[in-house]
Amino acid sequence: VSSLHSRAAKRISESTVRRLSLYLRVLQEASALGLDTISSDELAKRGGTTSAQVRKDLSLFGSFGKRGLGYSVPELLGSIREILGLDRTWRVALVGAGKIGAALFSYRDFQKQGFHIRVVFDSDPSKIGRSWGELVVRPDAEMESALAEQQIDIVVLAVPADVAQSLVDRVVGTGVRAILNFAPVKLRIPDSVALRNVDMALELEGLSFALNSRQ
Amino acid sequence: VSSLHSRAAKRISESTVRRLSLYLRVLQEASALGLDTISSDELAKRGGTTSAQVRKDLSLFGSFGKRGLGYSVPELLGSIREILGLDRTWRVALVGAGKIGAALFSYRDFQKQGFHIRVVFDSDPSKIGRSWGELVVRPDAEMESALAEQQIDIVVLAVPADVAQSLVDRVVGTGVRAILNFAPVKLRIPDSVALRNVDMALELEGLSFALNSRQ
Numbered sequence: 001v002s003s004l005h006s007r008a009a010k011r012i013s014e015s016t017v018r019r020l021s022l023y024l025r026v027l028q029e030a031s032a033l034g035l036d037t038i039s040s041d042e043l044a045k046r047g048g049t050t051s052a053q054v055r056k057d058l059s060l061f062g063s064f065g066k067r068g069l070g071y072s073v074p075e076l077l078g079s080i081r082e083i084l085g086l087d088r089t090w091r092v093a094l095v096g097a098g099k100i101g102a103a104l105f106s107y108r109d110f111q112k113q114g115f116h117i118r119v120v121f122d123s124d125p126s127k128i129g130r131s132w133g134e135l136v137v138r139p140d141a142e143m144e145s146a147l148a149e150q151q152i153d154i155v156v157l158a159v160p161a162d163v164a165q166s167l168v169d170r171v172v173g174t175g176v177r178a179i180l181n182f183a184p185v186k187l188r189i190p191d192s193v194a195l196r197n198v199d200m201a202l203e204l205e206g207l208s209f210a211l212n213s214r215q
Numbered sequence: 216v217s218s219l220h221s222r223a224a225k226r227i228s229e230s231t232v233r234r235l236s237l238y239l240r241v242l243q244e245a246s247a248l249g250l251d252t253i254s255s256d257e258l259a260k261r262g263g264t265t266s267a268q269v270r271k272d273l274s275l276f277g278s279f280g281k282r283g284l285g286y287s288v289p290e291l292l293g294s295i296r297e298i299l300g301l302d303r304t305w306r307v308a309l310v311g312a313g314k315i316g317a318a319l320f321s322y323r324d325f326q327k328q329g330f331h332i333r334v335v336f337d338s339d340p341s342k343i344g345r346s347w348g349e350l351v352v353r354p355d356a357e358m359e360s361a362l363a364e365q366q367i368d369i370v371v372l373a374v375p376a377d378v379a380q381s382l383v384d385r386v387v388g389t390g391v392r393a394i395l396n397f398a399p400v401k402l403r404i405p406d407s408v409a410l411r412n413v414d415m416a417l418e419l420e421g422l423s424f425a426l427n428s429r430q
Binding site (some may be wrong): 012014017020022042047048084091101104106109153161177189196199205207208 | 291422
């Protein structure tokens with residue numbers, strides 16, 4: 001699977017990756033229920049797509065399932081975890097020790113999925129030096145040295161919008177290649193860096209628009 | 216603008232609405248800097264798109280800007296706020312008084328943008344009855360009656376994945392037409408209900424995939 005995966009990686013769209021995550025959840029649920037196999041129909045139905053799409057998505061990464069028998073739940077679960085890079089741990093730095101940062105830090109599934117927060121930064125003197133679990137909040141001035149020293153894979157940015165770009169420029173400068181941004185702002189980053197945004201305000205505005213359009 | 220908006224609403228894509236939110240932020244920034252006008256080029260550059268796209272998006276809602284002069288910042292700001300339904304307040308219920316719920320509740324911008332949390336529910340007896348600001352956490356058994364009584368527009372679902380679907384079924388049953396879901400699960404809802412998801416785990420898996428593909 002690995003070599004197919006590497007070769008295919010360049011043409012895998014973000015929406016395909018999102019569907020893989022959804023299939024993963026369906027499979028985890030099926031596994032928890034003790035199911036041995038699952039059909040592409042069932043996987044599609046519970047993942048909110050079509051069975052043709054399921055087969056197309058999975059075919060990008062190898063040959064899974066047997067005609068008429070469906071997919072082996074444990075095998076496909078293992079393969080998707082491997083494809084998504086969830087069969088290992090990732091070293092995460094949290095920039096911003098505010099409310100969102102705290103919610104993230106205490107989110108158990110984060111750790112369970114292999115995302116281990118190794119260092120927390122803030123610029124607020126009243127937060128610096130505080131204990132967060134086994135960690136101590138460090139001043140953001142130490143960010144560059146600490147990201148290298150801790151061999152950080154992923155930076156989670158949970159800071160106000162007006163400081164996000166300058167922080168992300170510093171993070172990118174250290175060679176970090178993956179950023180999860182919670183600041184409600186469109187960040188400029190090089191193509192070589194993977195960026196995902198979690199933007200609650202944007203989603204709320206979408207709901208507000210939908211409600212407004214119907215009145 | 217309103218009548219154009221209503222007529223156009225059905226063919227407005229989710230990605231157009233997302234770009235409107237981004238234009239809004241650029242305009243808010245421009246306004247804070249005291250700028251009177253902004254060109255479609257500048258709006259595009261700072262919103263991460265092209266000027267042709269900016270003009271196309273805005274043309275769906277009316278006629279804005281003057282050739283060679285650009286857009287009036289306060290006028291376009293007002294119009295986009297109106298289009299997005301941000302010129303009024305929305306009554307919000309929070310279902311789930313855990314860590315994510317607490318982070319949301321204390322998020323000042325939420326209130327500032329017109330999203331007012333009117334009621335909080337949980338099923339955990341140790342949380343029910345606690346004071347959250349001026350509110351008291353109520354048992355989720357009271358959800359149906361309270362949603363109607365409080366004339367709730369938007370329900371924010373901040374609950375574990377395994378209870379999300381049954382809660383959303385109950386919410387939909389009360390006639391609520393907009394849901395913001397934080398549970399890491401694909402919810403099934405009728406087409407008449409607007410649903411947006413904030414799914415941190417999905418975004419993290421996307422980053423993990425990106426890092427994994429490059430190694």
